[in-house]
Amino acid sequence: MALEIAEITTILKEHHLLKQIVNNVKGDHQKITGVKYDSRRAGANDLFFCKGNFKPAYLEYAQSQGATVYIAEQLYDNVPAMCGIIVSNVSKAMALIGAAYYGYPQNDLFIIAFTGTKGKTTSAYYAHNILKETTEDKTALFSTIDRIVGPKPKQQFKSDLTTPESLNLFHDMREAVDSGMHTLVMEVSSQAYLRNRVYGLHYDVGVFLNISPDHIGRNEHPTFENYLHCKLQLLVNSEVCVINAETDHFEEIYQAARATTDPEKIYLYKKSAAKLAEEVPIDFTFHNDRDDLQVDEIELKSHTKKAKTLQIDGRYVLSMPGGYNQSNATAALITVGVAGVTYEQAHDLLAQVKVPGRMESIQSKKHGVIYVDYAHNYASMNALLSFLRSQYPKGRLIVVVGSPGDKGISRRKGFGKALTDHADIAILTADDPGFEDPADIIEEIDSYVDHQKVQVEKVVDRYEAIKRAILLSHPEDVVILAAKGEDPYQKVKGVDTPWPTDTVVAKEVLKGLA
Numbered sequence: 001m002a003l004e005i006a007e008i009t010t011i012l013k014e015h016h017l018l019k020q021i022v023n024n025v026k027g028d029h030q031k032i033t034g035v036k037y038d039s040r041r042a043g044a045n046d047l048f049f050c051k052g053n054f055k056p057a058y059l060e061y062a063q064s065q066g067a068t069v070y071i072a073e074q075l076y077d078n079v080p081a082m083c084g085i086i087v088s089n090v091s092k093a094m095a096l097i098g099a100a101y102y103g104y105p106q107n108d109l110f111i112i113a114f115t116g117t118k119g120k121t122t123s124a125y126y127a128h129n130i131l132k133e134t135t136e137d138k139t140a141l142f143s144t145i146d147r148i149v150g151p152k153p154k155q156q157f158k159s160d161l162t163t164p165e166s167l168n169l170f171h172d173m174r175e176a177v178d179s180g181m182h183t184l185v186m187e188v189s190s191q192a193y194l195r196n197r198v199y200g201l202h203y204d205v206g207v208f209l210n211i212s213p214d215h216i217g218r219n220e221h222p223t224f225e226n227y228l229h230c231k232l233q234l235l236v237n238s239e240v241c242v243i244n245a246e247t248d249h250f251e252e253i254y255q256a257a258r259a260t261t262d263p264e265k266i267y268l269y270k271k272s273a274a275k276l277a278e279e280v281p282i283d284f285t286f287h288n289d290r291d292d293l294q295v296d297e298i299e300l301k302s303h304t305k306k307a308k309t310l311q312i313d314g315r316y317v318l319s320m321p322g323g324y325n326q327s328n329a330t331a332a333l334i335t336v337g338v339a340g341v342t343y344e345q346a347h348d349l350l351a352q353v354k355v356p357g358r359m360e361s362i363q364s365k366k367h368g369v370i371y372v373d374y375a376h377n378y379a380s381m382n383a384l385l386s387f388l389r390s391q392y393p394k395g396r397l398i399v400v401v402g403s404p405g406d407k408g409i410s411r412r413k414g415f416g417k418a419l420t421d422h423a424d425i426a427i428l429t430a431d432d433p434g435f436e437d438p439a440d441i442i443e444e445i446d447s448y449v450d451h452q453k454v455q456v457e458k459v460v461d462r463y464e465a466i467k468r469a470i471l472l473s474h475p476e477d478v479v480i481l482a483a484k485g486e487d488p489y490q491k492v493k494g495v496d497t498p499w500p501t502d503t504v505v506a507k508e509v510l511k512g513l514a
């Protein structure tokens with residue numbers, strides 16, 4: 001793979017990003033044979049992107065490794081041997097050049113993209129698990145947990161970001177296409193739009209699951225309006241839009257979809273009993289007779305001509321409890337329907353899907369049942385705890401939870417509220433404290449808990465906190481290990497410190513108590 005300077009500048013000009021080109025001594029036919037944004041990975045004849053919290057020394061190092069061209073928003077005078085392309089927005093330039101360098105792999109993929117504050121990973125897993133079978137292993141997955149870029153075991157690995165940096169995104173799409181994949185299910189975070197990781201990318205199907213305040217603050221979105229604006233970009237860039245009509249801000253979301261998408265290609269869904277503020281043409285409703293820990297079923301029903309043509313009506317069984325998973329499953333079923341999968345194919349496959357770290361239960365003889373779940377903001381914690389309360393009306397809810405440092409500050413208040421409304425005992429602990437002191441974060445969550453309603457204990461060490469919660473529980477109680485899901489690390493002062501996962505720790509503790 002290679003690009004000439006002339007090709008790069010043409011793309012940048014077309015998108016009104018090019019400001020200046022300096023030191024182009026080798027001329028427009030000079031070729032770059034690699035694209036990088038991290039000097040530690042730079043190599044001979046690379047094009048290097050200077051972005052983010054960047055230091056000029058990184059560029060000097062990239063030059064020493066053989067990089068010949070850089071793209072940046074400013075001129076660097078410490079790299080005399082390099083050709084500099086100065087642009088008005090480096091992250092947009094990186095996405096556009098990345099797509100070109102990797103030969104526009106997105107054109108060979110049917111892409112289904114999910115956005116939403118909650119449920120992206122679960123819905124993506126539902127859709128991927130169905131499509132994996134129906135496409136005979138030719139469906140890739142870019143999720144928060146795993147990235148699957150081909151059928152070989154080494155092509156399945158843990159993700160570092162929900163939506164990868166643009167160069168990694170197009171690299172992985174290229175690998176997926178070269179490995180025979182023709183379909184991709186991906187999660188698109190609002191950060192991906194804020195940081196232009198998916199700039200210029202179009203999806204065949206884009207899904208808007210829901211929105212509630214989250215990811216607002218330092219290093220994330222400046223305001224809720226910006227958060228919503230970023231999420232709306234997914235619909236603007238989708239050929240077919242699937243929207244949860246029950247979501248907050250539905251009116252703005254539906255309007256954004258209609259501005260760019262033919263209404264014949266917009267599918268709206270809701271729970272059959274849900275009352276909407278606005279009368280809109282609902283395409284699918286889902287209804288459940290039973291929603292408990294033993295059986296979770298939905299009956300999916302089409303209401304419009306275009307919905308009927310998908311042939312996905314029918315009764316489905318879900319293996320993951322929680323009312324919200326019925327909504328997630330409905331969204332996923334519509335997307336696979338658009339991809340050509342019918343009820344007969346989807347029915348059995350959906351029933352088998354489980355998502356690591358979401359509603360995973362561990363039974364214990366002498367203590368309460370333990371749930372590991374990724375609920376890590378107010379909306380998800382509230383949904384999780386109210387569901388478990390309805391299922392275990394007699395037992396106590398004992399919740400182990402912490403909140404990350406350096407981001408998502410509003411979660412601390414949200415946890416305080418959800419714990420006050422539903423929990424009996426809260427063990428506040430560390431969860432990715434980053435550069436903050438976990439004890440301070442714990443104090444902050446605690447300040448939002450009503451101590452008349454909830455007994456609070458503060459145990460900074462997460463292992464000890466889990467042990468304490470299990471020890472406190474009686475067989476009829478429920479222990480909830482929240483917010484970390486399958487995370488195999490704790491982010492501490494910029495280092496991903498290995499963490500055996502909540503599930504492994506809980507099992508280890510139970511073994512020790514046996």
Ligand SMILES: CC(=O)N[C@H]1[C@@H](OP(=O)(O)OP(=O)(O)OC[C@H]2O[C@@H](n3ccc(=O)[nH]c3=O)[C@H](O)[C@@H]2O)O[C@H](CO)[C@@H](O)[C@@H]1O[C@H](C)C(=O)N[C@@H](C)C(=O)N[C@H](CCC(=O)O)C(=O)O
Pocket residue numbers: 037038039040050051052053054055058160161162163164165189190191192195215219220
């Ligand atoms: C705030 C944010 O999004 N930051 C992301 C961004 O950081 P950045 O561009 O400032 O990079 P940096 O690490 O400060 O370094 C600056 C540049 O110098 C380069 N560098 C650095 C060191 C060196 O020796 N040489 C060198 O060249 C780096 O490669 C980088 O290009 O680009 C980095 C990759 O290029 C990301 O790892 C980093 O994500 C951070 C870690 C992060 O946690 N992001 C979260 C908020 C995020 O994006 N989350 C969403 C999910 C949210 C949701 O749940 O909805 C996601 O999509 O994952």
Ligand SMILES: Nc1ncnc2c1ncn2[C@@H]1O[C@H](COP(=O)(O)OP(=O)(O)OP(=O)(O)O)[C@@H](O)[C@H]1O
Pocket residue numbers: 116117118119120121122123144162209210324325327328357358359373374375376379380381383384
């Ligand atoms: N539709 C939903 N509404 C409310 N809560 C949900 C919904 N779906 C899942 N949850 C809760 O949110 C948690 C995270 O779910 P999931 O990983 O699917 O969401 P996500 O959007 O990928 O999250 P994140 O962006 O934080 O990675 C689950 O463990 C569950 O507690």
